[in-house]
Amino acid sequence: MSIRERLSGNEAIATAMRQINPDVFAMFPITPSTEIPQYFAQYVADGKVDTEFICVESEHSSLSACLGAEAAGCRAVTATSSAGLSFMNEVLYVAASARMPIVLAVSCRALTGPININHDYSDSMAERDSGFIQLYAENNQEVYDNYLMAHRIAEHPSVRLPLMVCEDGFITSHAIENIELEEDEAVKAFVGEYKPEHYLLKAENPLAVGPYGISSYYMEARVAQARAMINARQVILDVAADFEKTFGRSYGFFEAYRMEDAELAMVLMGSSAGTAKAAVDGLREQGIRAGLIKLRVFRPFPAEELAEALKGCRAVAVMDKSEGFSAAGGPLFAETCGACINLETRPKLIDIVYGLGGRDFTVDAARSVYQRLETIVRTGETGPVYSHMGQRE
Amino acid sequence: MARSAKDINEQIPWRELTTGCEIYEPGTSRLTKTGEWRSKTPEWIEEKCKQCLLCAPFCPDASIPVAEGKRGDFDFDHCKGCGICIKVCPFDAIRWQE
Amino acid sequence: MAYNLKEEMNKTERFHSGHRLCAGCGAGIVCRAMMRAVDPEDKAVICNATGCLEVSSFQYPFTAWEDSYIHTAFENASATASGVEAAYNVMRRKGKLDPSRKFKIIAIGGDGGTYDIGFQSLSGALERGHDFTYFCYDNNAYMNTGTQRSSATPRFASATTTPAGIESVGKKQNQKDLTQIVVAHGSPYAAQTTLFGNLKDFHEKAHRAIYTEGPTFVNVLTPCPRGWQYPAEDLAAICRAAIDTCVWPLYEVVEGEYRLTYEPKKKLPVEEFMKMQGRFAHCFKKGNEWTIEAAQEYVDKKWEELLQKCGR
Numbered sequence: 001m002s003i004r005e006r007l008s009g010n011e012a013i014a015t016a017m018r019q020i021n022p023d024v025f026a027m028f029p030i031t032p033s034t035e036i037p038q039y040f041a042q043y044v045a046d047g048k049v050d051t052e053f054i055c056v057e058s059e060h061s062s063l064s065a066c067l068g069a070e071a072a073g074c075r076a077v078t079a080t081s082s083a084g085l086s087f088m089n090e091v092l093y094v095a096a097s098a099r100m101p102i103v104l105a106v107s108c109r110a111l112t113g114p115i116n117i118n119h120d121y122s123d124s125m126a127e128r129d130s131g132f133i134q135l136y137a138e139n140n141q142e143v144y145d146n147y148l149m150a151h152r153i154a155e156h157p158s159v160r161l162p163l164m165v166c167e168d169g170f171i172t173s174h175a176i177e178n179i180e181l182e183e184d185e186a187v188k189a190f191v192g193e194y195k196p197e198h199y200l201l202k203a204e205n206p207l208a209v210g211p212y213g214i215s216s217y218y219m220e221a222r223v224a225q226a227r228a229m230i231n232a233r234q235v236i237l238d239v240a241a242d243f244e245k246t247f248g249r250s251y252g253f254f255e256a257y258r259m260e261d262a263e264l265a266m267v268l269m270g271s272s273a274g275t276a277k278a279a280v281d282g283l284r285e286q287g288i289r290a291g292l293i294k295l296r297v298f299r300p301f302p303a304e305e306l307a308e309a310l311k312g313c314r315a316v317a318v319m320d321k322s323e324g325f326s327a328a329g330g331p332l333f334a335e336t337c338g339a340c341i342n343l344e345t346r347p348k349l350i351d352i353v354y355g356l357g358g359r360d361f362t363v364d365a366a367r368s369v370y371q372r373l374e375t376i377v378r379t380g381e382t383g384p385v386y387s388h389m390g391q392r393e
Numbered sequence: 394m395a396r397s398a399k400d401i402n403e404q405i406p407w408r409e410l411t412t413g414c415e416i417y418e419p420g421t422s423r424l425t426k427t428g429e430w431r432s433k434t435p436e437w438i439e440e441k442c443k444q445c446l447l448c449a450p451f452c453p454d455a456s457i458p459v460a461e462g463k464r465g466d467f468d469f470d471h472c473k474g475c476g477i478c479i480k481v482c483p484f485d486a487i488r489w490q491e
Numbered sequence: 492m493a494y495n496l497k498e499e500m501n502k503t504e505r506f507h508s509g510h511r512l513c514a515g516c517g518a519g520i521v522c523r524a525m526m527r528a529v530d531p532e533d534k535a536v537i538c539n540a541t542g543c544l545e546v547s548s549f550q551y552p553f554t555a556w557e558d559s560y561i562h563t564a565f566e567n568a569s570a571t572a573s574g575v576e577a578a579y580n581v582m583r584r585k586g587k588l589d590p591s592r593k594f595k596i597i598a599i600g601g602d603g604g605t606y607d608i609g610f611q612s613l614s615g616a617l618e619r620g621h622d623f624t625y626f627c628y629d630n631n632a633y634m635n636t637g638t639q640r641s642s643a644t645p646r647f648a649s650a651t652t653t654p655a656g657i658e659s660v661g662k663k664q665n666q667k668d669l670t671q672i673v674v675a676h677g678s679p680y681a682a683q684t685t686l687f688g689n690l691k692d693f694h695e696k697a698h699r700a701i702y703t704e705g706p707t708f709v710n711v712l713t714p715c716p717r718g719w720q721y722p723a724e725d726l727a728a729i730c731r732a733a734i735d736t737c738v739w740p741l742y743e744v745v746e747g748e749y750r751l752t753y754e755p756k757k758k759l760p761v762e763e764f765m766k767m768q769g770r771f772a773h774c775f776k777k778g779n780e781w782t783i784e785a786a787q788e789y790v791d792k793k794w795e796e797l798l799q800k801c802g803r
Contacts, residue, residue, distance in 0.1 A: 023581045026574060052581040054573060057615030061570035064563055064612065068538065068574025071561050073582060076574065094563050099413035160412060198417050200536045200559040201579060203592045208416040210562035211551035220407035221414050227407075398552040414551045422509030422548070422555040430514060449500045450527075450690045451727060453519025455508040459500040471508035475515030475716075476724030 002180040002247070009140045009172035012179055013079070013105045013165065014039030016147035019187035021049045022103075023074035023194075026056050026065035030084040031117045032169040033107035037079060059084035063091040063102070070100040071209045073199030075151065077102065081169055082109035085123040089130070095162045096131025097225060098209055101154035102162040104132070105147070108270075109169035110357040118358025119169040121269065124298075125322040125331045131225060133163040133232050134299040138255075138273045140177045142296070143167045145249055148182070151191050152239045158231040168271040170358070182247055190246050229300045236297055253302035255294040256309050258284060262291025264373040265310060265347070267336050268319035269295045272354075272361045276319075279366035290370050295332070303339035310340055313347040315373040321355045329353075329386040348382045354389040365389060399424060423471070427454065431474035434490040437466055441486035448478035448487060494691040499527050503557070505535075510555035511547040515723025517686060517713035517730075518544050518601075518628045524690050525597070525626055526557065528697035533593045534558055536579075538572040540600030540609050541565035543635040544628065566608040569616035569625060572598040576621040595701050596623035602643035603633040606669050617676040617706045624700045624707045627669070630715040638718040642667040645738070646789065647782045648770045650718075655773035660782050665789055670710045674744045679705040682743035682752075685712040685730040692752060696743055712739040720769025732764040737794040742801065749800040758794070761787045 007015065014036050017025070027037035037053075044053045052069075056062045059080050066076035080088060085106055095102055111122040124134060133153060137143040146165045154163040167173050182190075198207045213221055233253075240251040255273070258280055259265065266276055273294040283290040293309055295302075310316055318337075320330025328334075333351035340346045352369060355361045369389070376382055395401045395409045398421035411417070442464070449457045449464055456472035458465045479487045505526030512519045522544065529535045535558040539545045545562045548555040563571045576596045582588045598616075600609055605627040613625060632650050633639040640650035646665045649655040653662040673681045680703040682696040693711070700707035712733055716723040733739040734753055738761060741753035762783050765771035774782040 023585070024574060024577045026577070050581070050584060052577040052584075054577050054619065056570060056573065056619070057611060061567060061573070061612050061615055064567035064570035065574030065577065067563050068561060068571035069578040070574075072536065072575045072578030073587070074578040076578075090564055091567065097413065098415075098563070198415060200561060200575060201582060201588060201594055202559075203534065203589055205417050206419050206534075206554075206557065206559040208549055208554040208556060208560040209413065211414050211416070211549045211554070212546040213414055213551050216403035217410065217414065217551050220405075220410050223407040224410055224412070398554075401552040411552070416549075416552055416554050419557040420504075420507035420509075420555065422507050422511075422553040425509040425511070425553050427509055427511065446496050446500050447689055450496070450524060451520055451686070453512060453514075453516050453523075454510070455504050455506065455519075455523060462497040462501060464500075468508060473514035475726075476722075477515055477520075477726045480724045481727045 002182055005179050005181050006176050007140060007179050008035070008174050008176050009143045009167040010035035010107065010174065011039055012140045012144040013147055013167070015181060016144055016187070017077060018043045018049055019184045020151065020191050022051055022077045024052045024054070024066065024069035024076040026054050026062040026069070026076065026078050028056055028059045028062045028080070028084065030059065030081045032109060032173045033079040033081040033084070033105065035173070036105055059087040060091060063088045063095065063104070066102045067091060067095050067098065067100055070102050071098065071199065071207070072201050073196055075194045077104070079105035079107070081107045082111055082123045085127060086111060089127065092127055092130035092132060094210070097221070099160040099225070099228065100162060101151070101160055103150045103154055104162065104164045106164050106166045107169045107173040108166050116357040119171050120356045120358070121322040124164060124166050125324070128299060128331055131161060131229070132299060133161055134166060134297070135163065136166045136269045136296055136298060137172065138271055138294060140172060140179045143172060144179060144181065145243065145251065148187060148190060149239045149243055151194070153232060153235050155194060156235045159228050159235050161228050161232060171271045186246070190243070233300050233302070251296060253297045253305050255296065257292040257294065259291035259293065259309055261289055262312070263289040263314045263377065264370050265291045265293060265313045265316045266319055266366070266369060267293045267295065267316060267332065269298065269321065269332065272319065272321070275361050275363055276366045278363045279370065282363070282367065283370055288370065288374065301335050301339070306336065307339045307343055310347055311343050311345070315376040316347045316349050317369045317373055318349060318351050320351055320353045323353050323356060348376050350376070350382060351386045352389045359390045361390070426470045427473055428470045431472060433474045433476065435467060435472065435474065435476060435479055435487050436490045438486045438488065441484050443484050443486070445483065447481050447483065451477050451481045453477070494694055496689045499694065502527055502531060505529065505557035507555045507557065509553060511550060512543060513717060515716045515726060516543070517630065517715065517726055520686050521626070521628045521711050521713055522548070524693050525599070525697055528694055528701055529595050533595055535595045535597055536561065536575050538568045538575060538596070538598040540568035540604030542601040542604050544599065544601065546635065565604050567612045568598040568600045568604060568609055570612040572596050572623045573616045573619065573621045576623050597626065597701065598623060599626040599628065601634065602627060602629040602631060603641045606643045606667050607641050614676065617673060617678055621706055622704055624709065627710045628713040629710055630713045630718060632718050634715045634718045643669070647774050647786055649773060650770070660773060660779055670708070673708040674747065677747070678708055679703050679746055680707040680743070683710045683739065683741055685733055685739055685741070687727060687730045687734060692741060718770070721767055725767060729767055732759070732767060735759045736761045736764040737790055738764045740794060740797050742797060749797070751797070751801040751803070761790050
């Protein structure tokens with residue numbers, strides 16, 4: 001039986017963590033993810049978990065401690081945001097290449113500068129090539145559900161990769177919404193025990209982790225890691241199928257909203273989807289064939305499925321909530337274009353960078369994007385491929 | 394996937410590498426014959442040796458085997474010929490080979 | 492339990508041959524001795540900072556370690572060890588490990604990974620009080636990248652980033668006194684040692700550190716023949732000169748109480764240490780005599796301070 005509750009995204013993550021009862025949590029505070037370890041510290045103080053909770057002196061150390069703990073044979077977790085994720089950068093790559101299935105909650109927040117505590121995906125997008133699996137969420141329910149699925153995906157023997165559960169800073173992390181929680185025992189049963197075959201503290205045989213790899217091995221090691229990320233595709237779908245069977249809520253690589261006959265589509269991630277869906281509904285009432293793709297899984301990138309979903313469209317706006325400074329568009333745009341490149345007929349694609357540092361995204365703004373797409377279809381002129389939206393001119 | 398370091402070499406395909414390049418057994422470095430690096434070779438003069446064992450812990454390469462409190466001849470598969478043992482021996486029982 | 496070299500050498504080797512450290516590298520001697528200080532019935536997890544030792548002792552698929560080993564990065568050996576220790580605690584608490592099987596958590600790094608880039612993570616782990624021992628093999632510079640100066644490089648040493656030249660007499664600053672900084676953390680045991688005699692001093696300090704509960708620290712002066720520019724075979728003589736000149740005083744601090752563990756019968760002039768090494772060769776050139784005087788002055792000052800701390 002699900003339990004109806006009202007929680008913020010941060011508390012939803014902390015609740016999922018409490019239910020899973022990870023072995024080690026190494027924390028370091030940063031806005032807006034700080035509440036996650038704060039809630040968790042109270043669970044520790046109240047004896048609701050028997051996790052080893054360590055307050056380290058930096059994010060670099062929090063992930064390093066997770067890496068040590070995971071290699072030692074534990075389920076290790078942490079949470080961070082923004083500069084904290086950037087400070088972890090080096091260790092993210094180490095964790096992924098060492099194939100340590102750490103689960104990292106990220107309350108996505110802008111990167112400096114100027115320093116800003118509000119939401120965009122500058123932090124998580126900067127780590128898109130770190131080798132972490134990345135799951136994104138529209139709302140608190142999805143954050144919670146993604147967290148319940150996270151360990152099973154990360155720890156699957158054909159995957160063994162670390163995973164980021166991303167939520168939108170403040171918008172999702174702090175806003176209180178209705179949520180359906182699952183019972184503690186049902187969660188424990190779904191997630192299961194962590195039983196690695198080899199670990200540092202195994203008495204029968206030693207384990208050596210993190211070698212120097214000469215050129216004769218490096219390429220092969222990277223190919224094996226790339227294969228693990230490919231394998232994660234099926235595992236994500238399998239775990240989602242079991243999740244649906246167990247708890248009733250359905251997840252895929254992305255949500256295709258009113259896409260069946262869509263001519264105009266938007267591709268975006270996270271909480272903006274609610275706003276964009278309202279715009280789509282309004283346009284549909286006017287007879288405009290608008291649709292929306294809300295990406296849940298950014299790593300591994302579901303290129304084939306996304307291309308399949310977009311192939312019938314005539315114009316697509318990719319909404320990037322991070323500025324990649326490529327002078328040619330943001331990371332989601334580059335990936336979406338790459339996904340569509342071999343379609344027989346493909347839509348016109350434009351990139352709109354929006355919502356940086358917490359800049360509002362309104363239904364009117366979403367509607368204006370579809371209007372631009374409509375103009376592209378009508379005139380056949382793409383216009384500027386890469387532009388920004390919401391800034392003062 | 395290979396399970397043992399002896400089965401891992403520069404010819405095996407990527408699928409044979411251990412996950413994350415982990416190793417699940419102790420002391421596999423012994424498979425590397427660092428004795429090939431040696432440009433000068435020490436010589437143990439057994440009759441001069443008082444078995445004080447001062448040489449043994451000073452070998453960076455664990456190449457002075459000790460069993461039952463007595464050293465044996467060098468492990469030339471691994472001795473790199475640094476000569477530290479020659480200098481720490483109080484009895485001149487180790488010298489460079491001519 | 493009195494130290495007995497024969498018994499020590501009868502122990503099963505726990506840092507094996509076939510590693511790729513340079514011929515005559517002190518770090519190989521340190522690791523062997525460090526692992527002998529772990530009681531044979533106990534196991535260990537070694538957390539190694541990036542450096543010479545790491546690239547040489549675990550080059551895939553060849554590990555020199557008998558025990559479990561993890562390398563993650565340069566600056567985080569202590570944080571990694573913190574995670575391993577946390578795992579050890581929780582797994583024992585949850586009944587996931589055989590309670591009769593003890594593991595000792597050991598971190599090891601060079602001076603770069605300890606005095607410099609790994610300093611924050613070391614300080615954090617010391618403050619949190621994890622039950623682990625940190626060994627620093629201090630070879631006075633970034634040797635893995637080719638002898639760049641670190642905060643452990645002594646004044647006047649020529650390093651590749653502080654080379655001696657017409658306008659330079661080598662490094663300008665004295666060595667950071669890391670051991671005393673560790674002591675200031677309230678560590679229950681900290682010590683300085685090096686490689687001399689029958690390694691009794693090293694063994695006793697290492698064993699005491701490993702078997703003292705809490706975060707403990709052993710700083711080992713570890714000569715590097717390439718970086719210090721001396722014939723590899725002279726390692727023991729260099730270590731001896733370091734302690735007899737008091738360039739590297741031997742002491743231990745137990746719960747804040749200083750104890751001198753070696754006092755030279757006759758304190759030798761610092762040039763006896765310096766003249767053995769090419770990195771100080773410029774100090775002996777005409778016109779640079781003052782450098783030896785300045786080095787002596789500093790060593791004397793530090794030695795007097797230490798004697799006072801030890802209640803002499």
